[in-house]
Amino acid sequence: MKITILSGKGGTGKTTVSNNLAVLVKESFLIDCDVEEPNSHIFMAPEITEEEEIRTGYPVVDEDKCIHCRKCADFCHYNAIIAGAAATMPLKDLCHDCGGCQLVCPAGAISYEKKGIGTIFSGTSRFGSRFLYGQLYTGELSGVKIINRLNEKMSHSDLVLVDSPPGTSCSTVAALEGSDYAVIVTEPTPFGVSDMKMVVEMLKEMNIPFSVVVNKAGLGDNEVYEYCSEENLTITGEIPFERIVAEAYASGKLAVEISEEHKSLYRNLWLNIQKEAERSHES
Amino acid sequence: MKVKEIVVISGKGGTGKTTFTASLAPFLKDVVIADCDVDAPDLHILLNPRIEEESIFSGSAKARIDEDLCTRCNLCAEHCRFGAIDKTPRINPMKCEGCGVCEYICPADAITLKDVTTGKVYKGITEYGPMVHARLVPGEETSGKLVSRVRNEAKKRAESEEKPYVLIDGSPGIGCNVISSITGASTVVIVTEPTLSGLHDLKRVLEVAARFSGKAYVVINKYDLSREMSEKIEIEAEKSGAPVLMKLPFDKKIVQAVTGKKIPSLAEEELFLSAGWKNLLKTLTAE
Amino acid sequence: MNIAFCSTGCDLNSSVDERFGRTTNFLIYKTETGETTCIENRARTAKGGAGALAVQQLVDNNVSVIIAPEVGPQAMDALKKFNITAYNQQGASTVKEALDLWKEEKLSLIEEPGNKGLHKA
Secondary structure, X not given: OEEEEEOOOOOOOHHHHHHHHHHHXXXXXXXXXXXXXXXXHHHHOOEEEEEEEEXXXXXXXXXXXXOOOOHHHHHOOOOOEEEOOOOEEEOOOOOOOOOHHHHHOOOOOEEEEEEEEEEEEEEEOOOOOEEEEEEEOOOOOOOHHHHHHHHHOOOOOOEEEEEOOOOOOHHHHHHHOOOXXXXXXXXXXXXXXXXHHHHHHHHHHHOOOEXXXXXXXXXXXXXHHHHHHHOOOOEEEEEEOOHHHHHHHXXXXXXXXXXXXXXXXXXXHHHHHHHHHHHHHHO | OOOEEEEEEOOOOXXXXXXXXXXXXXXXXXXXXXXXXXXXXXXXHHHOOEEEEEEEEOOEEEEEEOOOOOOOOOHHHHHOOOOOEOOOOOEOOOOOOOOOHHHHHOOOOOEXXXXXXXXXXXXXXXXXXXXXXXXXXXOOOOHHHHHHHHHHHHHHHHHHOOOOEEEEEOOOOOOHHHHHHHOOOOEEEEEEOOOHHHHHHHHHHHHHHHOOOOEEEEEEEOHHHOHHHHHHHHHHHHHOOOOEEEXXXXXXXXXXXXXXXXXXXXXXXXXXXXXXXXXXXXXHHOO | OEEEEEEOOOOOOOEEOOOOOOXXXXXXXXXXXXXXXXXXXXHHHOOOOHHHHHHHHHHHOOEEEEEEOOOOHXXXXXXXXXXXXXXXXXXXXXXXXXXXXXXXXXXXXXXXOOOOOOOOO
């Protein structure tokens, strides 16, 4: 079973929820798919046993074979090839690796080479659980390929918890691929409500059942609860705002490490999520 | 006249980027405001613009199959490198990157690329000046272009009305959106928080910021949640030539201001003043 | 020889545009005849790779010199590959002024890519 934890915007507590659950839930396998800003490894402090560089393709032109017909440049929807009478020049940073230029070249002058866009790290967390995360190189265009590879590295028999990228971008869609259930983490502020609406819309379109966790409860107002009841969304848990938790978080410590009470808070949250996930798959 | 663009970014989300941007708006005289956080546009909640114009943004094209012409040869699915076409064949618009390979390869001319709506752009007026913001359709990826559009609209407006400042709420992260929102800006303010993740992301975002012209500054929000981490951030920032301009303490009153849809720097002016607000404004508006 | 300017309008009195990849127009000046041709920049609304598409248009119009505000790293490589020399328009507010400065050899070469224009999508 794959459960993806996501949020409308950053900083609502996606990593907090997924990491605390990963520590408590036996045999869980945490995957951090927020490849632009991976943070879970800070709390999981994993011992890395394997690294894999993720690569993408880009075209290379054999100038001896090129007949300067400009078909490749005309075809490329990303403007990643400049062609003139003197030369044909692919720009690898703009390439999406679609293979189109190679396909349209009548002279067989285009081949593809590979370059790295990021790394996947696998290992064991300081809690002994399996952990995987990806990191996009700075300045790279898109982490979707890394996320797709992260998805390939899990099997359906695993109980996978995914820390997703925030928002509703293509990276989030990639992280949600194959999810059985999703949990939206939000906060009781006008920002939290506004941002989660888009996530709700996306999950409905993707037909993924989900529930909502309200983090930093007690710090804001009631708008988020009103919205959930209007839209008939299940709230599987509330995590109160506590300065002691925020301070622990600041230094890389998780709530479940603070006290038994915090443990039982997350244990209850997990029971609710599990129950809701099962219920949604029966109906 | 040269318009000065001040862009607020954060790396990690939730550090208070939007709260800070909204706080700046009333203090920059003659400003045009732009919300370039098109994935999670929130600035309008605090600045409450009266919308004057709404337009559709089409930032990408997606493949569409004409069922009547399709011969089910599946060549399209075989050639699609984005896994966007299944064996039906049916196109998953969330995965289609509009590369045109399927359109080219289809022997029955059953596939065409069509422009799709990827977002909406709103132009309006706030109490503090004109504002441009946008909203991306969920699952879309061409936000870099939408970000450029919002920025350009704001800049154009500033130029035509001779306003000296454009204040930009930038995108979170370090990807193409951020690059689009800070490219060519004169001033970048990075709002961060004193956590390990804040420090981790700050390092990455400073790397991106270092590649651009203009001056970068750091604001540490909720600095008293970890003074130790706050110091580490200051060291990191100084090292990258991005001085720390202000350290704002954690205070529930700021959250309460936001919840009440009020601008924190106005609602809790004392708090801001004692954290060095005047000095920050002076630095940001210096020529 | 064809010289291209990043221009907001379509004649020599137009202001220079402060962008290269997403300039409004390219105004091309033929040194032999003094004729100008105005080309609406297709890259202005490009999804991505505006700098590259801008260079493509210069290549298509046999431009040998471009007068620009700044050029991104990718476009810079491309200009070199296609033997297009880039000069900085700094100090000029109209195309005419930039042209005069170029004739007087008062414009400096752009040899290093600027920081602008790095965005990819």
